[in-house]
Amino acid sequence: MxxxxxxxxxxxxxxxxxxxxxxxxxxxxxxxxxxxxxxxxxxxxxxxxxxxxxxxxxxxxxxxxxxxxxxxxxxxxxxxxxxxxxxxxxxxxxxxxxxxxxxxxxxxxxxxxxxxxxxxxxxxxxxxxxxxxVGSGVAASANGMDKDLMKRTLAASGLPGCRFVTVTARQWSQQREESLARIAKLGFPVFVKPARGGSSVGITKVDAVDELEQAVLFAQKFDPKLVVEEGVLGAREVEFAVLGGRGGAPRVSLPGEIVMRTDGAFYDFEAKYVSDDDAILMVPTAMDDELRERAADVAARTFEAMGAEGLARVDLFLAADGHVLVNEINTMPGFTHISMFPALWAASGMDYTALITDLIEQALERPVGLR
CATH class of the missing domain: 3.40.50.20 (Rossmann fold)
Structure with a gap:
């Protein structure tokens, strides 16, 4: 052997x-x-x-x-x-x-x-x-983790996204009223997020201006830099799992969808990792061929625009008017038994063990240093 x-x-x-x-x-x-x-x-x-x-x-x-x-x-x-x-x-x-x-x-x-x-x-x-x-290099990992830099990169690449406002620690301490006014221009609801965090830790959905300050202070417990995003009303929240192409174009899975059991709730840390009852993960989800191909193309373009390698999960909003918007890219998605990334590849014909093998093989094939 x-x-x-x-x-x-x-x-x-x-x-x-x-x-x-x-x-x-x-x-x-x-x-x-x-x-x-x-x-x-x-x-x-x-x-x-x-x-x-x-x-x-x-x-x-x-x-x-x-x-x-x-x-x-x-x-x-x-x-x-x-x-x-x-x-x-x-x-x-x-x-x-x-x-x-x-x-x-x-x-x-x-x-x-x-x-x-x-x-x-x-x-x-x-x-x-x-x-x-395994996985993305320095720049893609850093930019993928920082939602502010990620959104700027994707916008510069011509990829569609929702409107957002960045609030730094200095802006919040020295220009608080101006920061609140910039956020309010997005309309409500908005989502207040730590810029450099994941797993929905520190995120608050805000429905009115008088709730903003508390949400900002909570998010700052995790990161002094914040991103506040507009809530895309009536949108479907779908996700694609993407793998490096191993010499070709990125490989994109079938789509999955997160459906909350309670109206108005969002996919927070509790729903992702603790409770099995808060959300329904539709894997794969129903979508007409034209929309699926268009959304999958956005997912692949997002992967390449960020310079991602190995793997990523790309989260999209399908707006009520048919537009596809990039929510974010996750360059190291979870692999738990309820995680979307392995579930999407299983639905696409690659089981958990084969997926892990593919990722390790990609890493071994990739040269060290500049590439």
Whole structure:
């Protein structure tokens, strides 16, 4: 039997999405093709320390009731080391003044969500060390995480989106009335969001101007920079999963749709990861051929305009007048049992295990350095 490819699954992280990352890592490690791949568990604790996690413990990470899994701080600190110049690396535990349990891996599968992982930071470290890794590079990851920069990039590329206002910490502290006036021009409802966050953490739907200040202060707990978006009334919220083309055009899945069970509700953190009852995920969703092809084309163009690699989920609004609007791109979507990304590919003919294999193969095929 040929030696298995060693995959360093990097998860956890210092962001507010730590628990979601742990949940994703558990799902991926259970579904990975064990005949081809050997899992090397690389955790990052909530305080930002790197640690080694045995593969069996990694596979055991799952939701317990309403509680999401989480790394504790009791494990000894580990350190990432460069490999032999072939795209590989090593993880080692610090034991006093020496390194112990040195484990090499051939490719990194980074499952970090949010800042300090999904935002180009760890991708930059891998680039500097010459490590092969799954997913988008530095620029696409950074711009995809920052909703302000993402929307500016897509607009410059001619892709349609909803109206938005960016509010920085300085603008809020020194130009509060002007900031509130800019937001009010969007009309209501609006969605107040941390600019550099994900998993719907810190988002508030605002229906009137007197609710704005509280929503802004809440979002600023997660990011001092905010994006406020107009609510697209009567729109369908659909999503496409996109894979790198491996030498050709991006591959786009069938569409899925999120339908909230309660009128006026939105797809928040609770609905995504805790409750199984708040939303219905239509996978695939019904759509006439012309609209599906038009929306899929927007999803593929979004992937390419952002310079994404490997994978992304593109979220769209289908407005009541037939227009397709880009909501956002997620360069590291979730892989939980209720996540749209693997579900969309399963509906399109690629199961969970095959999807993980495809992503690892893309990373191994991709050269390190500028490309």
């Amino acid at each position: 040929a030696q298995r490819i060693r995959v360093g699954i990097v998860f956890g992280g210092a962001s507010s999405e730590h628990d979601v990352s742990c949940l994703t890592a558990g799902g991926v490690s259970r579904a990975i093709d064990a005949d081809r791949f050997e899992v090397v568990g690389i955790g990052i604790t909530p305080s930002g320390r790197w640690v080694q996690v045995p593969a069996d413990e990694l596979r055991a990470l799952r939701k317990q009731g309403d509680e999401l899994p989480r790394l504790d701080e009791s494990r000894p600190t580990a350190v990432l080391l460069p490999g032999a110049g072939d795209g590989s690396a090593r993880i080692a535990t610090i034991d006093g003044d020496r390194l112990a349990d040195v484990r090499p891996f051939d490719v990194a599968f980074t499952l970090l969500h949010g800042p300090f992982g999904e935002d180009g930071t760890i991708q930059g470290m891998f680039e500097m060390l010459g490590v092969k890794y």
